[in-house]
Amino acid sequence: MRPHKKHLDFELNLVSFIDLLSVCICFLLITAVWLNVGSVNVKQAVGGQSQAETEKKPMMWVMLGENGDLTLDLKEAGHVPADLRKMKLVGDSGKFNFDSLAKILAQLKEKEPNLRTALIQPKAQTPYEDIIDLMDQFKKSGMADLGIVPL
Amino acid sequence: MVQSVLKQTALQSQLAAASVLRPENGKGKRNMAADLLLTALIDAFSILVIFLLMNFSSTGDILFINKGVELPKAAKAEVLERNPVVKIEENKIFLENQSIGTGDALFQSLLELRKKFSGDRPGEEFPGIVTVQADRRIKYEFLNQVVVACAQAGFSDIRFAVLAK
Numbered sequence: 684m685r686p687h688k689k690h691l692d693f694e695l696n697l698v699s700f701i702d703l704l705s706v707c708i709c710f711l712l713i714t715a716v717w718l719n720v721g722s723v724n725v726k727q728a729v730g731g732q733s734q735a736e737t738e739k740k741p742m743m744w745v746m747l748g749e750n751g752d753l754t755l756d757l758k759e760a761g762h763v764p765a766d767l768r769k770m771k772l773v774g775d776s777g778k779f780n781f782d783s784l785a786k787i788l789a790q791l792k793e794k795e796p797n798l799r800t801a802l803i804q805p806k807a808q809t810p811y812e813d814i815i816d817l818m819d820q821f822k823k824s825g826m827a828d829l830g831i832v833p834l
Numbered sequence: 835m836v837q838s839v840l841k842q843t844a845l846q847s848q849l850a851a852a853s854v855l856r857p858e859n860g861k862g863k864r865n866m867a868a869d870l871l872l873t874a875l876i877d878a879f880s881i882l883v884i885f886l887l888m889n890f891s892s893t894g895d896i897l898f899i900n901k902g903v904e905l906p907k908a909a910k911a912e913v914l915e916r917n918p919v920v921k922i923e924e925n926k927i928f929l930e931n932q933s934i935g936t937g938d939a940l941f942q943s944l945l946e947l948r949k950k951f952s953g954d955r956p957g958e959e960f961p962g963i964v965t966v967q968a969d970r971r972i973k974y975e976f977l978n979q980v981v982v983a984c985a986q987a988g989f990s991d992i993r994f995a996v997l998a999k
Contacts, residue, residue, distance in 0.1 A: 697872050697876065700876065701872070701875070701876065701879065704876070704879035704880065704882075704883055705879070707883045707886075708879060708882050708883055708886065711883065711886035711887065711890060712886065714890070715886060715889060715890070715891075716889075716891040718899070718997060719911075719997065719998040720896070720897055720899075720905065720914050720995055720996070720997060720998070721908065721911025721912055721913060721914055721995075721996055721997070721998045722911060722912050722913075722914045722915075722965060722993035722994060722995055722996060723908050723910070723911060723912070723993070723994045723996050724912055724991065724992075724993050725991075725992045725993070725994060726990060726991060726992075805974040806974065807973065807974060807975040807978070808973050808974070808975065809973065809974045810970070810971060810972070810973060810974075811906060811968055811969070811970055811971070811972045811973070811974065811977055812906040812970035812971065814974060815906035815907075815908055815970070815994060815996055816906070816908075818908070818994075819908040819909055819910050822908075822910035823909065823910055831981060831992070833978055833981050833982045833985070834974070834975070834978045
């Protein structure tokens with residue numbers, strides 16, 4: 684007698700699986716956060732410690748001028764040639780010239796790898812957005828410790 | 835081949851059996867069961883679930899951004915943590931969503947926060963972190979009073995809230 688052939692085709696009940704996926708999608712869509720909010724961390728520049736307590740480390744002062752002009756002033760940076768210690772970057776049609784700034788920062792980091800601190804000194808009429816853009820550019824160039832100077 | 839297997843399985847299923855109707859003229863059976871391919875649907879659902887899970891934020895809402903307020907954008911933004919929030923909206927200063935008049939009042943309120951922290955957690959080092967949420971168009975002149983008040987009250991670590999680019 685021939686053995687009874689067992690059917691290999693079977694029906695997988697997908698309804699419960701589709702239900703589960705639908706519930707997951709609804710929940711995730713409702714709870715989704717579409718705005719990705721982060722933070723730019725800044726240390727207050729002036730005050731806190733006395734000058735004697737402050738560790739001497741390479742530092743850059745960045746003074747914001749009119750029409751996107753920037754003045755870079757390096758302190759405690761012995762490895763950087765004197766002509767590179769103080770520079771003025773002319774703005775590009777009222778905005779900061781980020782390309783030139785990135786090039787100069789790369790050049791300075793090459794000469795002084797320990798240069799990680801920048802203190803930003805805005806003017807009273809500087810828009811907040813410009814300050815954040817500038818900080819972002821410094822962070823991109825490897826300046827991790829940023830400070831902001833009060834007026 | 836695939837079609838025949840599908841047809842066969844559909845006919846053997848309970849759904850198919852229930853859907854085979856005998857037409858009124860009685861000339862033969864007509865199969866009313868449609869072979870619905872669910873694979874593509876499940877694929878699409880799975881991709882959606884994976885995408886939404888990757889974007890899922892478990893940190894919850896830290897900031898409440900009102901309509902009309904635009905945060906600045908930054909590419910090198912760090913993860914936002916829960917700290918006291920100082921908000922600047924329509925030339926008004928808010929601390930934890932409560933309106934504070936000026937920079938001096940903010941300084942007093944921050945000092946109270948600091949004292950409360952010291953009272954609640956004696957012996958623990960004060961972190962001195964504050965999150966500042968401000969519209970991208972405000973001038974530094976206005977922001978300055980917040981920066982100064984925070985510094986004077988011992989909140990030297992300021993975190994500016996930004997939108998990640």
